[in-house]
Amino acid sequence: xxxxxxxxxxxxxxxxxxxxxxxxxxxxxxxxxxxxxxxxxxxxxxxxxxxxxxxxxxxxxxxxxxxxxxxxxxxxxxxxxxxxxxxxxxxxxxxxxxxxxxxxxxxxxxxxxxx
Numbered sequence: 001x002x003x004x005x006x007x008x009x010x011x012x013x014x015x016x017x018x019x020x021x022x023x024x025x026x027x028x029x030x031x032x033x034x035x036x037x038x039x040x041x042x043x044x045x046x047x048x049x050x051x052x053x054x055x056x057x058x059x060x061x062x063x064x065x066x067x068x069x070x071x072x073x074x075x076x077x078x079x080x081x082x083x084x085x086x087x088x089x090x091x092x093x094x095x096x097x098x099x100x101x102x103x104x105x106x107x108x109x110x111x112x113x114x115x
Contacts (some may be wrong), residue, residue, distance in 0.1 A: 001092045008076055008085065011069040018065035025059035 032052040039045035075081040 001088060001095065005085075005088060005092065008072065011072045012076065014065055015069040015073045018062040018069070021062035022059055022066060025055050025062065028055050 029052075032048060032055055035048040036045060036052065039048055076085055
């Protein structure tokens with residue numbers, strides 16, 4: 001159960017990072033296009049084209065990550081998803097408490113005092 005909760009958290013974090021990265025690469029695009037436009041020779045144009053190519057590849061990988069995580073993130077942002085996540089966390093806590101009791105030191109205490 002902990003692995004599933006970690007998976008959901010990782011999806012949410014990866015989604016946020018990738019979403020932000022797509023935006024950053026969109027902003028970088030204008031800088032790169034202007035650098036290409038104002039290149040003085042074919043060597044500087046080639047360098048700028050390689051930067052553009054790299055930027056587009058980073059953007060594509062980030063966009064793929066966003067798409068991969070989007071359904072999971074949206075579900076757990078909904079009221080039903082939030083409640084499910086909360087219920088699973090509470091269930092995990094109860095399960096851990098039970099496991100701790102069963103694996104810990106147990107002893108029997110007499111209920112009746114012999115007299």
